[in-house]
Structure formats: C-alpha cells, structure tokens
Amino acid sequence: MKNRKITLKKRPVGMPLLSDFNIEEELMPVSGEGEVLLKSAYVSVDPYLRGKMNGTHPPIFELNEPVSSKIIAEVVESNNDNFKKGAYVSGYLNWKDYQVSDGKALQKIDSNTAPLSAYLGVLGITGLSAYIALMDIGKPGKGETLVVSGAAGAVGSIAGQIGKIIGCKVVGIVGTDEKIDLIKTKFGYDEAINYKTTPDLKAAIAQLCSEGVDIYFDNVGGSISDGVIANMNNYGRIPVCGTISNYNDIKAQTGPSLLPIVVYKFLTIQGFLIGDHAVRFPGVIAQLSAWLKEGKITYSETILEGFDKLPEAFIGLFEGRNEGKMIVKID
Structure with missing residues (x-):
C-alpha cells in the first residue's frame, strides 16, 4: 500500500497555481515504540501558508518537501499509552494520508462535544x-x-x-x-x-x-x-x-x-x-464551546472532499470561494 503526500514543487509567483504542487507516493510509514500511526481526516487550508511558501512567514516550506498545516487525524495504530486506537487528535502535520508521530505535539479531540471539523474552525x-x-x-x-x-x-x-x-x-x-x-x-x-x-x-x-x-x-x-x-x-x-x-x-x-x-x-x-498566545488556548476554547452550546455563536464551513483537492482548496482562499472555514475532508 502506498502513502500519498503533497509537496511544494516550486515557490508561487503571484497567485498560487496547481502546478506549484506535486502529489507523490511513498512507502507506508510504520509506527515504532512510543509512536502512533495517524490517518488524516480533515485538513485546514489557511492564507498564512502562502507566506511559508515564499519565505516571509517562518518556518518556511522547503521545496520538494510536504506542505503542512493543522490537521484532524485518527489514531489507527498506537504504541503510546497516551493515545488509544480510534481516538482523534489535532496537530500541525504534513499533507499526507498517513504519518507517524511521537504524540508530543498532539491534542486530543472530543468528538462528542462538536463535529471533528469544528476543531479546525470555531474551536480551533x-x-x-x-x-x-x-x-x-x-x-x-x-x-x-x-x-x-x-x-x-x-x-x-x-x-x-x-x-x-x-x-x-x-x-x-x-x-x-x-x-x-x-x-x-x-x-x-x-x-x-x-x-x-x-x-x-x-x-x-x-x-x-x-x-x-x-x-x-x-x-x-x-x-x-x-x-x-x-x-x-x-x-x-x-x-x-x-x-x-x-x-x-x-x-x-x-x-x-x-x-x-x-x-x-x-x-x-x-x-x-x-x-504567541498558546497559554490562553484552553480557557478561550472553553468560552467558545460554551457560546456554541448556548447558540450565541455559529459557524460556516466550505468542505471539499478528496486528498487531491488540497491545492485547489488553498488557491480558492484567494479567489473568495470559501464561506467561513475552508477545509478538505480526506477520503
């Protein structure tokens, strides 16, 4: 079984183009001791990624290396006692179908509180x-x-x-x-x-x-x-x-x-x-969750489906094709 990834083929000049990206295949990763194997479920595309592509927003994306952003992923294999198989997590991860993590930068997601995609938007x-x-x-x-x-x-x-x-x-x-x-x-x-x-x-x-x-x-x-x-x-x-x-x-x-x-x-x-404000995240998410539950705030999402839609979704941000949060659901 092959694992898909999306890499930055060349740095965009002006409006990003589909030809600036490559969809490639690699061998499936294997989780080792203390690691988890993750399957991407929802991927966030955001305007700030543009700066990483041309070097104005560190850390920059390297050519021929995977693009990365905030992702909701499922734990499909676990050799880490902190994460159970079948659980969902969020983190800054590569644009890949599957990848391995040591879990140190992952946050657990409660899928009973809100839909998974909300953790990339209103609760993210x-x-x-x-x-x-x-x-x-x-x-x-x-x-x-x-x-x-x-x-x-x-x-x-x-x-x-x-x-x-x-x-x-x-x-x-x-x-x-x-x-x-x-x-x-x-x-x-x-x-x-x-x-x-x-x-x-x-x-x-x-x-x-x-x-x-x-x-x-x-x-x-x-x-x-x-x-x-x-x-x-x-x-x-x-x-x-x-x-x-x-x-x-x-x-x-x-x-x-x-x-x-x-x-x-x-x-x-x-x-x-x-x-610059990570220490505030838990308290703010609690407040946003309360407002969401009380009906004081709502949210809108534009969700494209399919791993290969990631570059298209990103470009769509600059063409105004999103209402609310732009997200790609991975098949």
Missing part, C-alpha cells in the same frame, strides 16, 4: 484568533462600532459574532452580495458592504458608521483597510490578523500615509499571530 485556530485578537487588542465595549474585513471568512465571521455578544454595532466587508446575506442572516452583522461593487469604500463606511469606527478587525489590508482607517475615531484600536489582499503581490503596494492619522487620532495598530 480560527476561533482562537478571532477571540484573542478582538478581546486583547480591539478591547470592544458595549455601544462601540466594530468593522470587520473578510467578514464572511473563517476568522472574520467569528470576530463579528463576538462583537455582537459584547454589544457592538458590527459592520462587515465582503466580496459578494451572497456573502452580505450570509453575514447578516447567519452571523448577525448589522450592516455589510460589497467592496467589489462599492466605488468609494471610504464614503460607504462613513455612511454606515455615522459615529465613526472604534475598532477595525483587519483580515485583508490594502485599499480596503485604507478606507476603513480613514474613518477611525480617536483612540481607535486595530488588530491586524491578516493581509490576504497582499499575500500574492509581486511588487510592494503603496497606499495613503497612515502615520499622521495614527498620531492625530491616537490609534493603536497591533499585529497578531496566534502562536
């Missing part, structure tokens, strides 16, 4: 990023106005719902009219803007946020962020969780000079990477 890095970035940097308060870019995406859809729980007015920026309907009906957003059909985003934000913007949860960067930041109130807070609009740039982009706005409006702009 997605939910953790939305909660910690918004609460720690955004510091939302009741009655404040929160704007979220990439509002129908994995992190944005959760961040907006948390803002509503706190009591904020929440405005989302998305790329289609269908996503406007999604975030308003399913995620409870008060208002939404389709940036692709809005010629003057700055003016549109000013109209919907008549009292200004207190918090901007930034997932996209670029000209969208320029339009929002121009409408920030004094002492506004801007957690920068991602800049997906720039990940595939070949040339550096220029935009309005922000420093005068930062100075004269006393703005706080802070970058965010989830790996």
Whole structure:
C-alpha cells in the first residue's frame, strides 16, 4: 500500500497555481515504540501558508518537501499509552494520508462535544484568533462600532459574532452580495458592504458608521483597510490578523500615509499571530464551546472532499470561494 503526500514543487509567483504542487507516493510509514500511526481526516487550508511558501512567514516550506498545516487525524495504530486506537487528535502535520508521530505535539479531540471539523474552525485556530485578537487588542465595549474585513471568512465571521455578544454595532466587508446575506442572516452583522461593487469604500463606511469606527478587525489590508482607517475615531484600536489582499503581490503596494492619522487620532495598530498566545488556548476554547452550546455563536464551513483537492482548496482562499472555514475532508 502506498502513502500519498503533497509537496511544494516550486515557490508561487503571484497567485498560487496547481502546478506549484506535486502529489507523490511513498512507502507506508510504520509506527515504532512510543509512536502512533495517524490517518488524516480533515485538513485546514489557511492564507498564512502562502507566506511559508515564499519565505516571509517562518518556518518556511522547503521545496520538494510536504506542505503542512493543522490537521484532524485518527489514531489507527498506537504504541503510546497516551493515545488509544480510534481516538482523534489535532496537530500541525504534513499533507499526507498517513504519518507517524511521537504524540508530543498532539491534542486530543472530543468528538462528542462538536463535529471533528469544528476543531479546525470555531474551536480551533480560527476561533482562537478571532477571540484573542478582538478581546486583547480591539478591547470592544458595549455601544462601540466594530468593522470587520473578510467578514464572511473563517476568522472574520467569528470576530463579528463576538462583537455582537459584547454589544457592538458590527459592520462587515465582503466580496459578494451572497456573502452580505450570509453575514447578516447567519452571523448577525448589522450592516455589510460589497467592496467589489462599492466605488468609494471610504464614503460607504462613513455612511454606515455615522459615529465613526472604534475598532477595525483587519483580515485583508490594502485599499480596503485604507478606507476603513480613514474613518477611525480617536483612540481607535486595530488588530491586524491578516493581509490576504497582499499575500500574492509581486511588487510592494503603496497606499495613503497612515502615520499622521495614527498620531492625530491616537490609534493603536497591533499585529497578531496566534502562536504567541498558546497559554490562553484552553480557557478561550472553553468560552467558545460554551457560546456554541448556548447558540450565541455559529459557524460556516466550505468542505471539499478528496486528498487531491488540497491545492485547489488553498488557491480558492484567494479567489473568495470559501464561506467561513475552508477545509478538505480526506477520503
């Protein structure tokens, strides 16, 4: 029996292409003493992987080596007393059907609490990023106005719902009219803007946020962020969780000079990477689980099926083909 893996064939230039990846076969791995044999069940594809492919987000992916991301896997063989055969775990693993682990970096998953795929989304890095970035940097308060870019995406859809729980007015920026309907009906957003059909985003934000913007949860960067930041109130807070609009740039982009706005409006702009907050994970997941159980938050997933769909799913992130979390279910 052969084991499939997906490797990085060449570093993408601009938009990633299917030809940047290789689907290869290798011998099936065998678990040794203290190890477990894992079978991939659900694989997370995320925009930040793009930086690992071109070397701007360490640790970088090496050419002709497997791509890796967060994966939910089944323990199919165990020589480790901490893991039982048939249990499910999550961890940063390679894009392979099967692989061996010593178990040190694996987290056990309770499949009775939520569907397995939820641990890649609302109860995984997605939910953790939305909660910690918004609460720690955004510091939302009741009655404040929160704007979220990439509002129908994995992190944005959760961040907006948390803002509503706190009591904020929440405005989302998305790329289609269908996503406007999604975030308003399913995620409870008060208002939404389709940036692709809005010629003057700055003016549109000013109209919907008549009292200004207190918090901007930034997932996209670029000209969208320029339009929002121009409408920030004094002492506004801007957690920068991602800049997906720039990940595939070949040339550096220029935009309005922000420093005068930062100075004269006393703005706080802070970058965010989830790996810096691991000590918080258990408590935050407990809170998200409680909100999920109480019906205060919900989530959306775009699930493609088939190991060979992994590169396609990843590329789809940059084409806006996902509603909520993009996941690949391994057959």
